[in-house]
Amino acid sequence: MTKLSVNINKIATLRNSRGGNNPDLVKVALDCERFGAQGITVHPRPDERHIRYQDVFDLKEVIATEFNIEGNCREQKFVDLVLANKPAQVTLVPDALGQITSNHGWDTIKHQTYLQEMVALFKSEGIRVSIFVDPVVEMVEGALATGTDRIELYTEDYAKHYHTDREKAIAPYMAAAYKAKELGLGLNAGHDLDLHNLKYFAQQIPNLLEVSIGHALVCDALYYGLENTVQLYLKQLA
Numbered sequence: 001m002t003k004l005s006v007n008i009n010k011i012a013t014l015r016n017s018r019g020g021n022n023p024d025l026v027k028v029a030l031d032c033e034r035f036g037a038q039g040i041t042v043h044p045r046p047d048e049r050h051i052r053y054q055d056v057f058d059l060k061e062v063i064a065t066e067f068n069i070e071g072n073c074r075e076q077k078f079v080d081l082v083l084a085n086k087p088a089q090v091t092l093v094p095d096a097l098g099q100i101t102s103n104h105g106w107d108t109i110k111h112q113t114y115l116q117e118m119v120a121l122f123k124s125e126g127i128r129v130s131i132f133v134d135p136v137v138e139m140v141e142g143a144l145a146t147g148t149d150r151i152e153l154y155t156e157d158y159a160k161h162y163h164t165d166r167e168k169a170i171a172p173y174m175a176a177a178y179k180a181k182e183l184g185l186g187l188n189a190g191h192d193l194d195l196h197n198l199k200y201f202a203q204q205i206p207n208l209l210e211v212s213i214g215h216a217l218v219c220d221a222l223y224y225g226l227e228n229t230v231q232l233y234l235k236q237l238a
């Protein structure tokens with residue numbers, strides 16, 4: 001079964017817009033768990049525009065499901081944060097400073113030696129590692145050589161083209177997923193997955209262990225409420 005990890009970045013964005021603690025990020029995380037989510041994802045960025053570094057410590061105290069921290073390991077502050085909190089999983093994402101949102105995966109061939117070092121560091125602390133990659137077979141093969149446990153397929157392109165030609169949109173993801181399966185790499189996916197495109201993705205990618213979903217899920221919660229929305233997403237994965 002594919003696990004749903006709710007990315008709560010956008011809850012932090014809303015909270016930060018007024019400087020207080022409404023909505024309460026920790027409460028929302030606990031409610032997502034209570035409503036059935038099997039994991040919580042955060043992606044702290046260096047400017048702390050949504051998730052603050054302190055949020056990670058606060059969440060780690062209380063989260064009972066799988067805690068996934070995403071970010072760029074080129075920033076020492078991120079590495080220190082992950083090592084101090086020892087989440088179930090760290091997802092390595094190669095974002096530039098000030099980037100609005102993630103827009104590409106790692107080049108696992110060019111940065112292989114560096115990634116090997118980072119993967120070994122996190123794994124030596126008992127943290128499962130996932131590397132964010134584009135749906136390109138060579139990048140999956142390169143990921144294997146880093147020693148990573150999993151890869152996360154960057155799904156923006158799939159989401160963008162789903163409504164025009166979903167067979168064509170899913171094709172590179174299926175090729176990457178089958179390569180990961182053949183190589184024994186675990187498979188996650190995320191970015192712009194939503195209530196329209198999720199079911200087909202999960203049906204076509206049978207070895208999908210986890211999806212992390214934030215932006216669309218939080219938008220849907222405005223209309224359906226958080227509990228219904230988490231349930232609706234879980235239903236797409238059933």
Ligand SMILES: CC(=O)[C@@H](O)[C@H](O)COP(=O)(O)O
Nearest residue numbers: 009043070093101102190191
């Ligand atoms: C790695 C990934 O695709 C997501 O974590 C996405 O980057 C969310 O980050 P923002 O909420 O800052 O857009």
Ligand SMILES: NCC(=O)COP(=O)(O)O
Nearest residue numbers: 007190191192212214215
């Ligand atoms: N790893 C992807 C993620 O956590 C959520 O991305 P999005 O649903 O906010 O696009």
